[in-house]
Amino acid sequence: MSLLHLAILLPLLAAPFIPLLFRGMKQIHTGWFVLIVPVVLVTYFAGFIPITSAGDVVTETIAWMPSLGINFTAYVDGLSLLFALLITGIGALVVLYSIYYLNKDKESLGHFYVYLLMFMSAMLGVVLSDNMIVMYMFWELTSISSFLLIGYWYEKERSRYGAQKSMLLTVFGGLSMLGGIVLLESMVGSYSIRDMVANSGVIAESPFFLVAMVLILLGAFTKSAQFPFHIWLPDAMEAPTPVSAYLHSATMVKAGLYLVARMSPVFQESSVWLWTIAGVGMFTMFWGSFNAVKQTDLKGILAFSTVSQLGLIMSLLGLGAAALHYDGMDDNIFMVATIAAIFHLINHATFKGSLFMMVGIVDHETGTRDIRKLGGLMTVMPISFTVAVIGSLSMAGLPPFNGFLSKEMFLKATTKVFSADFFALDTIGILLPVIAFVGSVFTFIYSIMLFTRTFMGKAKFDQLPKQPHEAPIGMLISPVILALLVVGLGFFPNVLSNSLIKPAVESIYPTLVAQGQDVKVDIYFWHGLTPELYMTIGVILLGSLLFWQMGKWMGIYNRIPHRLTLNGMYDGTLVWSNKAAYRFKDNYMTGFIRSYLIYIFVFLSGMMLFSIWWFDMYRFSFENLAEIAPYEYVLGAVVMLAALAILFMKSRLPSIILLGVVGYGVALFFVFFGAPDLALTQLVIETVSVALFLLVFYHMPDISKKEVRMRFKVGNAIVAVLVGTTVTLLSFMALTNKSLTSISEYYKENVYELAAGKNMVNVVLVDFRGFDTLFEIVVLGIAAFGIYTMIKFRTTRRTKGEGEHEAKQQTRQ
Template sequence: MTALHLAIIAPFLAAVFVPILYKMFPNIHTGWFVLAVPAVLFAYFLQYLPVTSNKETVMAVLDWVPSLDIHFNAYVDGLGLLFALLITGIGILVVLYSIYYLSKKTEALHTFYTFLLMFMGAMLGVVLSDNMMVLYMFWEITSLSSFLLIAYWYEREKSLYGALKSMLITVLGGFSMLVGFVLLYSITGTFSIQETIALSSEVVSHELFLPAMLTILLGAFTKSAQFPFHIWLPDAMEAPTPVSAYLHSATMVKAGIYLIARLSPVFAVSGEWMWLVAGFGITTLFWGSFSAVRQTDLKSILAFSTVSQLGMILSMLGVGAAALHFDNLDENLYVGATTAAIFHLINHATFKGSLFMMAGIVDHETGTRDIRRLGGLMTVMPITFTIAAIGGFSMAGLPPFNGFLSKEMFFTAMVEFTEFQLFNVDTFGILFPVLAWIASVFTFIYSMMLIFKTFTGKMQPEKLDVKPHEAPFGMLLSPIILVSLVLVFGFFPNILSYTIIEPAMASILPSLLQEGEQFYVDIYFWHGWTPELYMTLGVIGTGVLLYLGIKKWIGVYRLFPEGLSFNRLYDQTIIQGERMSEKVIGWHMTGYIKDYLLYIFSFFTAALLFTLFYKGAFVVNTENVAPISVYELILAGVLIVSVGIVMFTKSRLKAIIGLGVAGYTVALFFVIFRAPDLALTQLIIETVSVALFLLCFYHLPQISKNLESVRFQAGNFIISAAVGLTITLIGIAASSSRLFDSISGFFPEASYEEAGGKNMVNVILVDFRGFDTMLEILVLGIAAVGIFAMIKLRMAGREQL
């Protein structure tokens, strides 16, 4: 295992020790120990910057299940490194913030940080795995760990609702993505992402290309909260604010963005990919921004803004696919869309992370996040206001912040997309800049709401749960660092151009570069009086007017009936599904073992008998059958009589004796068949069983008179006879037809020569079936521990009485 593999699994290993550290050092906040994990990993991944800047990659190979082509291969290129740095870098700030946000006196910190580290490791596995099956494994771990993080305050009903909602939607999308990976494997014969990219020409021409693309996109859309699957993200805001800042600004919701970017070299040459990615992205951008304005909770506003911003990034990746349809890169203007997508991916992590932390600070220091109860906090929380202003203005796309630069590049991409001459863009392409502009107006409005309705106006102390005051410096440090990056990346954006952005572009659009070439990336503020600048001025002017007159038009949201929402559809689906499942379960889960056996045996006999005769597998061959001795006939008669006694006697003592006779008779059969070890084992088991039955006989209740009068049931008799007939026919057919040479000659020879044992039965149990025997011992051990625990609990209960 290489250092790169260790870097991926390091958070999982650290998570094992979190509960131990929590117990050993109760007076120290557990977050201080956890903080070292993302810090060390961030420093480790920084060493790959020179490698990826030179268009080099690193592949660390580790065979896992080679027979299924599943290998834990870690791959670092520009795109993977970008996400690894985001995951660990933002992870440092989130852990630092959580130390001051979560009290060690009232919170279960060991569970919180265990889940957080699980999520961190899973995200690293997603972005650094070259094998699709390994990527899928980590993908589902992100869904599981995010479920646990969202449900961290499990005593709250809304937390459980949001956690379940997020897991159901993202896990179902993950299953769809798994189908897409299997389809790709059937086309290429490999699960390696890089090998699949190398075979992209074969994938495009294959008949399974479109199904593979659609199923993978469904997984990406659900994970990145694209319309109409966005409904899980606002409900996930019930998680603690550090979770929201981490999962929903820089990591989990970016997993779908990563998947689309990673597989763009395979699918982006098709018009369907471009329309679906760009179309869903621009629709999500509009709907998210439109929905954010109607929210009154700070985190809800930020949740819908995240939906909107994710749609913006996705639309740029979709439009950037147009670059693959030009032969001359110098004439290609569409590469800028991919540049903007990557740049805004970084910018979004900075300003959105700071805004989530700001919302958490306001909630922590005032007791509410409702903007209708807030206002006038600027004077008592000036540093928090500064954080909100910088982050909010950047999100609104105002200069001189980094959000303005990527938003201008976004407008440029949307305008230029209308000039694209393929895939009928000239018909509906005009909708892209129009929707982009309208969505940007709403983005401006909710950004101003976030800032001014919280921090300006008249303070309402009577509506606040606690007296507002500035947060401690430790809680402010992380958002201060993030808004500082907003300013640095705004004034000096080109420090990222050839270290982060251009290498990531080379991973997304590798076919556009010849060996030794690179993309030209130069980000700056002034481009002259361009259409995008006029669009920005229009956004500001219209946004200011609409914000100032918001009370006059906010009623438009009442035109959208709640009963027709996607949330309503989800709730009704869950409710109806639960009702249907209750009916189905109530029909067959009766609580009676006899009913369960009835279902099992009926299906068992019907399926096996049908298969046996349909395939012509029933054969009777008596050539190799040994003659039946008189002793065997006598024992068979005794066995039949003893079983009959067990079935028809009304005396429990007679039933126990009959059961013992049946067991001892089977042991005598083993003696006749020259299997002394089995006979000895059977005798011991029967002796112990009969003795235990007799010992317990006194404590058993008397047989009810109702049971004594139970009538003969023909249905049960038919099924019982059918089971016996089925087993008999299968046994005869198996003995009469030999498809393979008997294995009986292998064991005597292999037991002595290979295992070094003369007792063949013991060798089979210990060596040939070693894992089976070990697991049987494990099961017995678990049962023993469970019985011991129940006895101790019962004794403890008696002592309390």
């Protein structure tokens, strides 16, 4: 295993030791041990910056299932390195923050940090895997680990609800993405992302191109909380604040953005890709900001703001993908859009991470996140207030913070985009800057709300569960570091231009780099009196006016009934699907094994007979058959007559005896045909089965009291004849259509040399099919444990019942 693979799996390898450390070293917070992992990883990945900055990549491969084209190929380029640094860098700050946020005496830290490390490893696997099947495995691991993290406080109903909602929606998207991956592999014959990019022309010509694209986008949209799949993210805020700061600012929700950026060269031939990403992203940006304004919970505001910011980045990736169509344009605005997407991706991680941690501090030190109860905290929490102001103004896109720079680039991209021919100048193209402007206005409003309603205004300390005070210095370190990055990247944005942003953009557009086109990243504040600057001024003026007059227009949020909202539809769908599932289950789960066997036999026989007819496989030849001895005729007649007689028996006892006759007759056939092992097994099974049947029916009430007459059932007879006919036809077809040498010849030649055994049956069971035998033993063992448990439970319950009865008798006496 290479060092790169070890880095990806390091959090998973460290996770099993966390519970031991939690139990064995109670005097030290477990987070201090966990902190070592992301610090080591971010240091290790930082060493790749000179490599990717020079345009080189690092690839390491471990053969896993090469026959299926599935290998664990770790691939580090500019894009994957950027995400790896965000995952480990923000992860280190989150772990440090959690040490002071989570009480080691009250929280189950052993579980928490195992889930966190599992998630960290899963995210690294997603962004560093070149093989899409391996990436999908890590992708679903992010869903599982985030489910555990969101539901960490499982005693709360809302935590369980949020975890379930995130799991259902993201796993649905993941399964859709898997279908897209399989289709892409069928087009190019490889699961490698690099091979798919190299064969994008072949993919574009496939009739399944559009289907594969839609399935891939479903995976990306659900994970990155794009409309209408965004509804899981606000409910995921029930997780502890360190989880929210990690999952929803720098990692999980960014996985969908990573997938879109990585797959853009694959679907570069279709403008539908550009339209869909840009359109969905833009509307998500507006819808998230619009709904954030009505929230009264601080984490609720940040949740919808995250939805909005993710939509902004998604729309920029959609616009930037058009560079592959219009790389010769003057003032390549589409390349600017991609640079803005990468830059805002970094900026969002810094200001949103600091804001989540600030909200956690407010909740931790006041006991509430309700802005209706908060206010006036600036005097008692000055450092937290400073962090809140920096993060909020950066999110609002105001200078001199880093969010202003990327927001200006976003507005520039939308104002210039309708100059491209495919964007219909007078119709849809003009909507993009309009939606961007309106969404930015609401972004400005909720950003101002975030710190003014919390830290300014009249103090309401008497309404707070706790007496507010500034957080301890340890809890402030992480948000202060992120706030300093917000300011630093605002004043010195080009510090990341050539080291991180340019390599990431070049990784998204490898074809442009191959053509010799240079990606120039030069970010600065003053661009002159431009349309985007006027839009920013308009955002500030209109946003300030609407914020001042909020009481007069907030009633619009009460117009739509809950049942017509997306959340209402989701809840209604769950209720309806549960009722429908129970109703369907009650119809076929009758409690009778006979009914279940009918379902299985009818389906199996129907499918087999249909396949035989559809593929024209009913060919039979009775040539070259061995002669049938007279005693074989007699034995066959006995077996058939006994089997037919079972249908006409009026009671169970004769049916059991006749069934035993059939079994013993088959055992004699095994003896005649030279299979003593099978005969012995059959005789033992028939003996035990008949004895058990007789024993069971003897103790049944209706058997012990009176003989129950069994009616002849035409339906059962038809099913029996159908199954018998199907098996007979299959036997004749197998005998006739032998195109390959029997596998028994292989066993005859190899049982002694390969397994050093002379008994072919034993060798096959123990060596050649050893796993089958092992699993059969496991199944029998599980069944034995189940039977023992039921007997033990019944015995215990009977003993308990008798004891209670005796106690009642003594009480009466």
